[in-house]
Amino acid sequence: xVDTVELNKLLDEYDSARIKTWLNICSRCGLCAEGCFYFLSxxxxxxxxxxxxxxxxxxxxxRKRVKADDRFFKECYEILWFQCTLCKRCSLYCPFGIDIAxxxxxxxxxxxxxxxxxxxxxxxxxxxxxxGNHMGLPSxxxxxxxxxxxxxxxxxxxxxxxxxxxxxAKYMYTINPREVVFYPQDIGNAAVIFSIAxxxxxxxxxxxxxxxxxxxxxxRAMAAKSVDNVYKKAQELDAEKILITECGHAYRSLAFEGxxxxxxxxxxxxxxxxxxxxxxxxxxxxxxLKIDPEKIIKEPITYQDPCNVSRNGGxxxxxxxxxxxxxxxxxxxxxxxxxNHCCGGGGGIMPMGPDFKPGRMKAGRIKAEQIRETGxxxxxxxxxxxxDQIQDLGEKYELDIKVFSFKELLLETMIIPEKFKPDGKAxxxx
Amino acid sequence: xxxxxxxxxxxxxVDEDGFILDFNEFCPEWIQLVKKEEGIEELxxxxxxxxxxxxxxxxxxxxxxxxxVLSKLTGFKLKHIYELFPSGPGKGACKMAGLPKPTxxx
Numbered sequence: 001x002v003d004t005v006e007l008n009k010l011l012d013e014y015d016s017a018r019i020k021t022w023l024n025i026c027s028r029c030g031l032c033a034e035g036c037f038y039f040l041s042x043x044x045x046x047x048x049x050x051x052x053x054x055x056x057x058x059x060x061x062x063r064k065r066v067k068a069d070d071r072f073f074k075e076c077y078e079i080l081w082f083q084c085t086l087c088k089r090c091s092l093y094c095p096f097g098i099d100i101a102x103x104x105x106x107x108x109x110x111x112x113x114x115x116x117x118x119x120x121x122x123x124x125x126x127x128x129x130x131x132g133n134h135m136g137l138p139s140x141x142x143x144x145x146x147x148x149x150x151x152x153x154x155x156x157x158x159x160x161x162x163x164x165x166x167x168x169a170k171y172m173y174t175i176n177p178r179e180v181v182f183y184p185q186d187i188g189n190a191a192v193i194f195s196i197a198x199x200x201x202x203x204x205x206x207x208x209x210x211x212x213x214x215x216x217x218x219x220r221a222m223a224a225k226s227v228d229n230v231y232k233k234a235q236e237l238d239a240e241k242i243l244i245t246e247c248g249h250a251y252r253s254l255a256f257e258g259x260x261x262x263x264x265x266x267x268x269x270x271x272x273x274x275x276x277x278x279x280x281x282x283x284x285x286x287x288x289l290k291i292d293p294e295k296i297i298k299e300p301i302t303y304q305d306p307c308n309v310s311r312n313g314g315x316x317x318x319x320x321x322x323x324x325x326x327x328x329x330x331x332x333x334x335x336x337x338x339x340n341h342c343c344g345g346g347g348g349i350m351p352m353g354p355d356f357k358p359g360r361m362k363a364g365r366i367k368a369e370q371i372r373e374t375g376x377x378x379x380x381x382x383x384x385x386x387x388d389q390i391q392d393l394g395e396k397y398e399l400d401i402k403v404f405s406f407k408e409l410l411l412e413t414m415i416i417p418e419k420f421k422p423d424g425k426a427x428x429x430x
Numbered sequence: 431x432x433x434x435x436x437x438x439x440x441x442x443x444v445d446e447d448g449f450i451l452d453f454n455e456f457c458p459e460w461i462q463l464v465k466k467e468e469g470i471e472e473l474x475x476x477x478x479x480x481x482x483x484x485x486x487x488x489x490x491x492x493x494x495x496x497x498x499v500l501s502k503l504t505g506f507k508l509k510h511i512y513e514l515f516p517s518g519p520g521k522g523a524c525k526m527a528g529l530p531k532p533t534x535x536x
Binding site: 180181182184351354355357 | 445446447449496498501507508509518519520531532533
């Protein structure tokens with residue numbers, strides 16, 4: 001049953017001059033279609049044109065209003081979550097500047113108000129509501145994993161620490177719950193890097209989940225709460241900046257959408273937000289981390305510009321600067337930077353589960369071809385979704401590649417100063 | 431969207447990522463099949479220990495343990511678990527133990 005009261009309320013709320021204009025001025029020029037990797041990977045099926053997708057969802061919601069029925073929302077579900085990752089590439093090419101992807105987000109929000117959203121995303125949203133992180137982990141679990149990671153580094157490094165809830169740190173480091181549960185080495189690796197850079201940092205015991213799956217599920221209230229958890233904790237700890245792990249959508253959520261979700265009057269986060277690639281770029285430029293010339297990577301290497309780090313985050317040069325230090329045979333994909341294609345795993349599709357995998361693999365063909373053309377054997381992806389999707393694409397399309405985060409490659413190539421070596425002298429300077 | 435794979439006279443219903451859908455279908459042949467996929471040459475006692483711990487935990491709790499718990503219960507360091515199962519504790523060890531794919535961004 002459709003909740004017409006809620007439906008009308010939301011439609012009225014979003015019924016601004018901007019949305020009206022956007023829905024009405026589209027001239028069906030088709031430029032957005034040529035920009036969409038779903039359209040390109042499905043033999044230019046006109047039904048996959050972004051203009052058509054937004055017309056069939058948000059456009060129809062306004063046309064039908066309360067006459068919208070359950071069947072209609074089921075059709076919207078297919079389009080909004082199976083045929084769009086909100087990558088915003090279409091918005092980049094619209095000659096009228098229509099932000100199609102933002103309208104798709106609004107349509108997701110309206111669908112969610114009717115209980116229509118992928119099951120796993122609803123589950124993660126509920127976890128966030130109950131615990132403040134999308135995997136429903138208690139704070140103790142995070143703290144124990146941090147302690148364990150410090151122990152694990154002791155064989156190879158000396159003096160690695162993970163300060164929890166430290167007041168007045170320069171960076172409050174926020175992570176993806178999957179690091180705690182499945183990839184704790186991500187936390188350990190970050191701790192080694194920050195310790196060697198002698199950074200003043202901390203991990204908070206709450207507000208540590210930088211991700212925002214409620215944003216992709218379409219639950220705007222819970223998405224705002226997720227962002228607010230992080231902002232508030234950073235203020236409470238008097239942290240200078242919020243630092244985000246190698247995750248794409250967390251950056252979009254905390255740096256750009258969060259201020260609007262939480263009603264910040266200046267449109268900016270209450271505490272500065274920076275992405276991991278910005279900090280590493282800074283460390284290398286300032287010489288706080290140094291790369292061992294003998295360990296520079298010789299194999300051909302390429303870089304996946306995550307949509308929410310590059311196109312929607314503007315950080316494409318920072319990542320390339322880092323690669324310049326790490327590797328000698330960098331081969332850019334075509335197109336690249338803000339024009340790069342989505343990997344096919346964004347917009348929440350990656351954690352939606354195995355049922356979505358065949359669709360992801362088919363849509364990811366464009367990315368697989370881009371990678372193959374570079375001849376690269378290593379792909380760097382500073383985003384968990386890109387990382388997983390490209391790993392899957394590597395197997396599916398037999399690309400013979402290895403996928404890495406910056407953290408992993410840094411640890412393999414950087415110079416470990418004597419005092420951080422387990423047998424080194426603690427007081428020796430560098 | 432399950433598919434069936436045949437191996438040494440047994441058939442298994444697996445998900446899109448090749449994980450067994452029903453834990454009850456687990457049998458020694460499954461280990462051999464995943465071993466081949468994982469590129470593990472010889473299984474040793476340590477592999478078996480990881481598999482046993484995962485299965486015991488799953489039978490008791492209905493979910494796969496967190497990696498920290500797996501390390502604690504086996505006494506193996508994380509690095510060593512990756513040496514045993516190159517695809518890692520989730521994609522490699524859980525798969526071989528016949529557990530369903532853990533939910534989340536795995």
